[in-house]
Amino acid sequence: MTAPLWTGLVLLCLLPSTVQSSIAFTSIGHGNVPAALCAATASNLLGMLLTPLLAGLFLSAHGGFSIEAVGDIGEQLLLPFAAGQLSRPLIGAWAQRSRKLLGLVDRGSILLVVYTAFSEGVSRGLWHQLGLSDLGTLLAVDAVLLAAVLAITTFGSRLLGFSRADEVTIVFCGSKKSLASGLPMATVLLAGQSVGLIVLPLMLFHQIQLMVCAWLAKRYARAEDSLPAGEAVGAD
Numbered sequence: 001m002t003a004p005l006w007t008g009l010v011l012l013c014l015l016p017s018t019v020q021s022s023i024a025f026t027s028i029g030h031g032n033v034p035a036a037l038c039a040a041t042a043s044n045l046l047g048m049l050l051t052p053l054l055a056g057l058f059l060s061a062h063g064g065f066s067i068e069a070v071g072d073i074g075e076q077l078l079l080p081f082a083a084g085q086l087s088r089p090l091i092g093a094w095a096q097r098s099r100k101l102l103g104l105v106d107r108g109s110i111l112l113v114v115y116t117a118f119s120e121g122v123s124r125g126l127w128h129q130l131g132l133s134d135l136g137t138l139l140a141v142d143a144v145l146l147a148a149v150l151a152i153t154t155f156g157s158r159l160l161g162f163s164r165a166d167e168v169t170i171v172f173c174g175s176k177k178s179l180a181s182g183l184p185m186a187t188v189l190l191a192g193q194s195v196g197l198i199v200l201p202l203m204l205f206h207q208i209q210l211m212v213c214a215w216l217a218k219r220y221a222r223a224e225d226s227l228p229a230g231e232a233v234g235a236d
Contacts, residue, residue, distance in 0.1 A: 002129065004197035005138060007059060011186055012202050013145075014054045016047025018176040025213045029220030031168025039173040044181060048078050051181075055189050077181060113183045114203065118196060129197065142205040146212060149175045168220050172213060179206045 001009075019040040026036035088095075095102060153174040157167040182202045187195055 001134060001137060001141075002197065004194045005130075005134070005201060007190065007193070008186075008198040008201040009141065009145075010058050011055060011182070011190070011198065012142075012177055012205055014051050014058070015177045015182045015185065015202070016051065017043040017173050018178045018180070019044060021210065021213070022173045022176050025172045025217040026169050028214075028217035029168040029172065030165065030224045031172065031220070032163075032165040033169075035166065036169045036173055039169065040176075043173065044178065045078075045081075047178075047181060051185055052189060055185075059190070077184060110180050114179070118199075118203070122196065129194075130200075138201060139204055139208075142201060142208055146175060146205065146209055150212070150216070164224065168217075172217070175213070176209060177202060177205055179203065 017040050019037075022040040023033060023036045027033050150171060153171045154167065157170040162170065179202060183199055186199050186202070190198055
């Protein structure tokens with residue numbers, strides 16, 4: 001694969017987890033939802049600091065990385081998060097009543113970020129640089145990466161003696177990668193490079209993880225429904 005695709009794969013591995021889908025799939029799989037909320041939120045908050053530092057360690061040799069971009073990431077991701085938390089006492093009740101509207105705004109903003117990054121790639125000749133064989137190879141690498149992480153989180157949680165509910169949480173929070181955080185980070189950290197190609201591994205991985213984790217969450221739910229009452233997921 002080309003250098004931008006390898007850069008994108010490395011960046012993919014350094015990104016934090018999702019919040020909404022991690023919690024949603026944990027809930028569907030009858031996992032520990034409060035733990036999923038804490039884990040996914042902590043991953044995003046820590047990722048705002050750790051992802052730029054790790055990117056500086058692993059991607060600085062590729063050029064285009066600037067540690068000063070940490071401030072820009074804080075401005076784009078951490079500042080809105082902090083503002084939302086601080087304003088919760090004032091607008092929390094309204095936000096609960098307007099969940100449908102806010103959900104549309106939330107998904108719409110992510111769609112615009114994806115559209116912007118992908119459009120930039122197309123304008124720079126993305127499909128002239130990427131053949132069908134390259135796309136197939138990238139899909140296979142993303143699939144193997146997801147399978148490896150799912151196996152590590154599944155069997156690792158069992159070896160460490162976690163309950164089934166915690167296993168579900170670890171699997172879904174530990175295997176996800178955030179598209180909402182990843183695209184702005186890629187744009188800031190790797191400014192001047194072919195961002196359209198760099199974020200392609202993340203966009204493909206995001207779709208694969210949604211399909212696989214949806215199936216896996218239903219599988220966890222069916223497995224728990226088939227257990228005797230005393231062996232439910234929430235039991236230690």
